[in-house]
Amino acid sequence: MPLVAHNALPTFERLRRDGQNILESDRALQQDIRELHIGLLNMMPDTALTATERQFFRLIGQSNQIAQFYVHPFSLDGLQRSPETMAYIKRYYESFNEIKTQGLDALIITGANVAGADLSQEPFWQPLKEVVDWATTQVTSTVCSCLATHAVMQFRYNQQRRPLGFKRWGVYPHRVVARYHPLVSNVNTLFDVPHSRFNEITRAQFEAVGCHVLAESAMAGVHLAVSDDGLRLIMLQGHPEYDTISLLKEYKREIRRFISSDRDNYPPFPDHIFSVKIKAILTEYRERVEYCLIHRQTPPEFPEARIAAGLDNTWQDTAEGVMDNWMGLIYRVTHSDRRIPFMDGVDPLNPLGLSFK
Ligand SMILES: CC(C)(COP(=O)(O)OP(=O)(O)OC[C@H]1O[C@@H](n2cnc3c(N)ncnc32)[C@H](O)[C@@H]1OP(=O)(O)O)[C@@H](O)C(=O)NCCC(=O)NCCSC(=O)CCC(=O)O
Ligand SMILES: N[C@@H](CCO)C(=O)O
Numbered sequence: 181m182p183l184v185a186h187n188a189l190p191t192f193e194r195l196r197r198d199g200q201n202i203l204e205s206d207r208a209l210q211q212d213i214r215e216l217h218i219g220l221l222n223m224m225p226d227t228a229l230t231a232t233e234r235q236f237f238r239l240i241g242q243s244n245q246i247a248q249f250y251v252h253p254f255s256l257d258g259l260q261r262s263p264e265t266m267a268y269i270k271r272y273y274e275s276f277n278e279i280k281t282q283g284l285d286a287l288i289i290t291g292a293n294v295a296g297a298d299l300s301q302e303p304f305w306q307p308l309k310e311v312v313d314w315a316t317t318q319v320t321s322t323v324c325s326c327l328a329t330h331a332v333m334q335f336r337y338n339q340q341r342r343p344l345g346f347k348r349w350g351v352y353p354h355r356v357v358a359r360y361h362p363l364v365s366n367v368n369t370l371f372d373v374p375h376s377r378f379n380e381i382t383r384a385q386f387e388a389v390g391c392h393v394l395a396e397s398a399m400a401g402v403h404l405a406v407s408d409d410g411l412r413l414i415m416l417q418g419h420p421e422y423d424t425i426s427l428l429k430e431y432k433r434e435i436r437r438f439i440s441s442d443r444d445n446y447p448p449f450p451d452h453i454f455s456v457k458i459k460a461i462l463t464e465y466r467e468r469v470e471y472c473l474i475h476r477q478t479p480p481e482f483p484e485a486r487i488a489a490g491l492d493n494t495w496q497d498t499a500e501g502v503m504d505n506w507m508g509l510i511y512r513v514t515h516s517d518r519r520i521p522f523m524d525g526v527d528p529l530n531p532l533g534l535s536f537k
Contacts (some may be wrong), residue, residue, distance in 0.1 A: 181246055182508060184208040199365030201508050212516040215248040216507060219284045219319070221311060222255050222273075223292035223304065223328070226265040231429075232290050235421040243503035247511070254279055256311070258303035259292070276311060283519030284319045286510050287311075291326030291377075291419070297343065299331050309335050320514045320521045320531075321411050321506065326377055329405075329415040333381050336413075337389040341379040348375045350427065350451025351494065352400040354418075357393060362532060363406065363414070363505050364394050371498035373418035374427055375400045376450075380417065391415070392536060399451075404502075410534045411509060420499035425488050427453055432482050439469065439479055446470070458490050 182201040185192035186208075196202045203211070218240060224232040233253060240249050253273045261269070289311070294302060312332055315322045324332050330341040351374045356364045373395075383393050383402050390408035397403060400418065407413035419426070427450045434447035446466055449459060465483060472479040513526045522528055 181244070182208075182512070199360060199362045201362060201505075201512065203512075214516060215250055216285045216511060216514075217250045217252060217283070217518050219279055219287040220251055220253045221287065221289040221308075221328075222253055223259060223290050223308075225260075225293045226262050228293075229265060229268075231423065231426070232421070235423060235426075236288055236290070239421050239499055239503050240507075243500045244507055247507060249507075252279055252282075252284065256304050256307040258305075258307055276307075280314060280318075283517070284315075285514045285518055286506070287315045287319045287322040289322065289324045289328035291328060294327060299327075299334055299341070305331070305335075312336070316412060318519070318521060320510045321414060323414045323416065323506070325416050325421070326419065329417055330379060330381060332413065332415065333385065333389075337391075339381060339385045339389060341381050343379055344377075347378050348380070348400055349377075349430075349448075350375065351453050352397045352418075352451065354395045354397040354400070354403050356395050358395075360536075361392070361394050361406070361410070361534065362509055363502060364404070366505070367498050367501040371395075372494040373397070373400075373403050373420050373499075374422045374495060375403075375418045376422075376427065376430060377417065386415075409529050409531060410536070411513070411531045412528075414506065420495055420502070422495075424491050424493040428484065428487060428491060432484060435469065435482060439473065453491065454487075455490060458487055461487065 182203045183192065183195070184203050184205055186205045192202050220233065220236050222229060222232055237251055240251055254276055255269050255273055256276075289308075292304070296302060299305060308328070308331055312322070312335070316336070333339040333341065351372050354371055354373055356367065356369045359365055359369070380401050383396060386393050386402060386405045391405045392408070392410065393402050393405045395404040403416060403418040405415045431447060431450055434443065437443045438446050446469075449462070454462065461483060465480070469479040509532060513522055513531045515521065515523050522531060527533070
């Protein structure tokens with residue numbers, strides 16, 4: 181929630197220059213107070229569908245304890261789904277048509293698990309494009325996560341993601357590199373974010389099409405970039421929404437795939453999540469698995485609970501801070517009618533009135 185500059189205290193002007201969200205008192209008096217409506221386009225595979233729902237609902241809900249948020253989940257045709265998941269979506273999710281009719285203030289598009297190299301050959305490509313085309317004219321701001329960022333960079337900006345040749349997998353330190361931007365101006369300048377991907381879009385690719393990089397990692401590359409207008413598209417390559425145990429679940433899945441011969445080699449550790457003690461437990465577990473496979477015995481159960489108890493979460497506070505900033509910025513410029521993206525007087529080409537540095 182913004183500070184109201186209710187008198188001439190110079191601190192207000194100084195804070196504003198530092199990127200703080202400050203409302204003039206006459207503007208505060210006439211602000212139309214209402215709830216915010218956020219769409220969640222969930223493209224995650226069945227196994228991660230409800231976990232992803234929980235992660236984004238939690239991030240939104242914990243970002244601000246005063247504002248009221250309505251989150252509207254929906255999905256797309258063309259994603260591989262079991263009959264059970266299809267029934268779940270039919271029962272609990274809304275349709276894109278309902279969402280379009282009611283309007284949204286904000287939209288979050290999750291990542292997805294995709295095997296093919298060329299995204300434009302995926303069956304969800306056209307429906308996703310339709311959602312993004314609608315959102316970029318009708319929704320105040322859209323967050324794209326991971327694969328959604330790659331897809332949007334391809335169909336809106338003609339920038340293809342590139343295979344890394346390995347999996348960028350773990351929790352990495354990032355720095356805020358655009359401290360003028362109110363999305364990141366007040367969060368820790370150094371913070372962690374999990375990554376889990378085989379592909380990347382580089383800083384040079386974002387900048388070549390006028391996007392602004394706000395946070396990046398020396399090891400993991402760009403995490404957070406925004407479209408040239410500063411707000412319309414927020415593009416993430418990391419997963420700030422991940423649970424403490426999400427990468428552990430992925431690691432366990434890869435071991436499962438190794439045991440069932442769906443992958444050739446035993447998976448490496450994800451970077452920077454396991455302590456020395458946990459690595460020792462996991463190394464011993466690996467030796468037992470390999471022994472069992474050689475001797476045609478059933479491998480032992482993965483010691484998940486024991487490992488999970490020793491994991492730390494070093495990214496959630498900053499993720500909530502950025503989410504709170506996003507909600508506040510949207511609130512400031514969105515129209516009181518949620519079908520209209522901007523209030524009168526807001527410039528859609530630079531809705532936050534930023535002077536980009
Ligand atoms: C790793 C798995 C397979 C784990 O799922 P499983 O069903 O096997 O889990 P499980 O061990 O049987 O445990 C089930 C319990 O764990 C919960 N659970 C499942 N996945 C979870 C997760 N990721 N984080 C937190 N909790 C999770 C379930 O809700 C359930 O809880 P309850 O029992 O309490 O209900 C899944 O999470 C998954 O598919 N993750 C992959 C996500 C993904 O594909 N990301 C790609 C996006 S990255 C991208 O966009 C690609 C870009 C690129 O390629 O470059
Ligand atoms: N942007 C509106 C709030 C949403 O209705 C205002 O500042 O009055």
